[in-house]
Amino acid sequence: MRQLILRIILTMTSLLTVVCTPSSAEQFVSRQTFFTKPPKLLDVRTTFNAARVPWPTYYYTIDVPSGSGESLEYIKIQKRGGSETLNYFLDRTIAFKGTPDHRGEALAIKSTLWDEETESLTITFDTLVSPGTTFTLGIKPKRNPENGGIYLFGVTVFPQGQNPLGLYLGNGRLHFYGGDDGSLD
Known part of the structure; x- marks a missing residue:
């Protein structure tokens, strides 16, 4: 009886493995691609943190680990906290391997799109960011917020593929000083 139960369990486990195993470790049965080891948001910073400063750059440093299984195709950055809408020089978005302090090879950008409704x-x-790469994305607002305060930017990364499953990495936080918040006028 014990051997029969054991055989049934082993048979069911084998069947479930065959039925539930996707064709690739990085794809669901629905052909949705995803990261098997998540990328990480390492740092978010700005070149100037004073209110009203024109032409700063906001840097987002992300690590795509070697075990991630898929290359990164695109990123969505959405303002989630802060009182003002920021406007960007979309054609001045840059990316490079490494960090702002240790820049490496440039990464080509295919497009930068702004969605005014979602502020994202x-x-x-243009070329996928392969696993095992730490890179930095630089976006250029026309100016910092008019007033000081804390601004939060949600960062979501998407793997290559026709049906990618986005992975939310968390919020990047920038603190601007000066203006109507009463500090460093």
Whole structure:
């Protein structure tokens, strides 16, 4: 009896493995691609953190680990906190391997799109960012907010594929000083 139960369990486990295993470790049965090891948002910073400063650059440093299984195709950055709408120089978006302090090879950007309704940028790479790469994305607002305060930017990354499953990496936080918040006028 014990052997029969054991055989049934082993048979069911084998059947479930065959039925539930996708054709690739990075695809669901619905052909949705995803990262098997998640990328990480390492740092978010600005070249100037004073209110009203024109032409700053906001840097987002992301690590795509070697075990991620898929290359990164595009990123969505959405303002989630802060009182003002920011306007960007979309054609001045940059990306490079490494960090702002240790820049490497440039990464080509295919497009940078702005969605005014959701206050989000979608940056698509011309060449995919391969696993094992740490890179930095630089976006250029026309100016910092008029008034000081904390601004939060949600960062979501998407793997290559026709049906990618986005992975939310968390919020990047920038603190601007000066203006109507009463500090450093």
